[in-house]
Amino acid sequence: MNDPIIQLEGLTKCYGKKKAVDGLDLVIRKGEIFGLLGPNGAGKTTTILMMLGLTEPTAGTVHVCGHNATRHPIAVKRSVGYMPDSVGFYDNMTALENLLYIGRLNGLAEQELKARAAATLELVGLAGDMDKKTSTFSRGMKQRLGLADVLIKQPAVIILDEPTLGIDPSGVRDFLALIRQLSRQQGLTVLISSHHLHHVQQVCDRVGLFVNGRLEVEGNIDTLSGNLLAREGYVTTVTLAQAIAQPWPLLPAFTALDGVKEVAVQDHVATFSCERDITPSIVRLLVEKGCDITGVHKKDYGLDEIYQKYFENNAAENITHEKSAGFLQRTFFKKHREQ
Numbered sequence: 001m002n003d004p005i006i007q008l009e010g011l012t013k014c015y016g017k018k019k020a021v022d023g024l025d026l027v028i029r030k031g032e033i034f035g036l037l038g039p040n041g042a043g044k045t046t047t048i049l050m051m052l053g054l055t056e057p058t059a060g061t062v063h064v065c066g067h068n069a070t071r072h073p074i075a076v077k078r079s080v081g082y083m084p085d086s087v088g089f090y091d092n093m094t095a096l097e098n099l100l101y102i103g104r105l106n107g108l109a110e111q112e113l114k115a116r117a118a119a120t121l122e123l124v125g126l127a128g129d130m131d132k133k134t135s136t137f138s139r140g141m142k143q144r145l146g147l148a149d150v151l152i153k154q155p156a157v158i159i160l161d162e163p164t165l166g167i168d169p170s171g172v173r174d175f176l177a178l179i180r181q182l183s184r185q186q187g188l189t190v191l192i193s194s195h196h197l198h199h200v201q202q203v204c205d206r207v208g209l210f211v212n213g214r215l216e217v218e219g220n221i222d223t224l225s226g227n228l229l230a231r232e233g234y235v236t237t238v239t240l241a242q243a244i245a246q247p248w249p250l251l252p253a254f255t256a257l258d259g260v261k262e263v264a265v266q267d268h269v270a271t272f273s274c275e276r277d278i279t280p281s282i283v284r285l286l287v288e289k290g291c292d293i294t295g296v297h298k299k300d301y302g303l304d305e306i307y308q309k310y311f312e313n314n315a316a317e318n319i320t321h322e323k324s325a326g327f328l329q330r331t332f333f334k335k336h337r338e339q
């Protein structure tokens with residue numbers, strides 16, 4: 001397993017009585033792309049500010065690239081590139097001039113600056129546009145130039161705040177592919193704070209879901225989906241060629257099947273909610289009973305649903321896992337019945 005690059009231990013930040021970040025423990029390893037998710041006010045920005053050494057924790061520690069961010073913020077800033085959600089440029093200057101200016105601000109030596117700026121613009125796909133004024137740049141091009149600003153100092157970690165905001169779908173695809181390529185080829189560690197779950201799901205190795213300053217859950221999307229399936233039950237939906245009669249004469253045979261908790265039928269579709277994944281047994285029994293199957297679908301949770309599970313209906317703040325599981329189960333089965 002790769003070395004830890006970001007380590008948060010018991011990280012807490014209070015503003016007066018408000019705990020903006022509450023006892024956060026998290027390790028992000030070299031080369032990982034980590035998605036920081038959460039509703040407005042969850043504590044993402046405050047966490048990032050503490051990682052950058054821009055605000056002091058009330059308690060706990062942040063280490064980035066082996067440096068304590070509170071005690072050695074300058075060392076951390078040398079290793080970390082931060083791209084805010086809206087990047088500003090000097091409109092009357094070209095992309096190259098803007099980048100050279102940032103390079104100088106970062107203390108890069110003149111003799112290497114030009115070559116490094118040109119190589120960085122090549123890396124982000126702006127080599128052909130380096131002599132154009134940034135006033136002519138699209139939002140997607142500006143994001144790429146913002147990324148170049150961050151990459152020119154060759155950081156070990158980059159932190160991107162809403163990097164896909166306002167970019168069109170093909171621009172988003174290209175930008176996310178670039179992030180992934182940088183992470184994989186150069187071992188760059190990436191932290192993305194975003195509300196765009198679909199984008200995060202496409203690119204992140206792991207996500208952390210923040211609620212009220214606490215990290216409610218973290219893991220890769222398959223694991224989080226698997227955890228929800230284990231908690232909420234496995235659901236297999238089978239579509240048959242024939243419309244299913246109501247009441248379904250085969251229902252007793254299926255409710256008696258080991259592992260089945262509930263069966264719902266509508267039109268051509270039978271939905272089996274189960275204690276574990278017994279899709280092969282369901283399919284086998286349907287075939288034995290002479291049913292013609294035209295489709296089989298196993299329920300999988302995407303990040304949208306995982307997020308919804310933790311944040312929607314303002315439920316996450318106070319209710320227990322058991323209650324929220326019940327809520328999801330009800331909406332879950334209702335949804336399937338409606339399909």
Ligand SMILES: Nc1ncnc2c1ncn2[C@@H]1O[C@H](COP(=O)(O)OP(=O)(O)OP(=O)(O)O)[C@@H](O)[C@H]1O
Nearest residue numbers: 015018019020038039040041042043044045046047
């Ligand atoms: N300087 C401050 N003084 C007082 N309270 C603050 C300060 N900064 C943040 N807070 C509060 O701390 C909480 C967490 O805010 P934070 O900006 O970290 O959330 P966030 O998850 O980044 O939200 P968003 O997605 O809206 O940026 C919020 O309740 C916010 O009002």
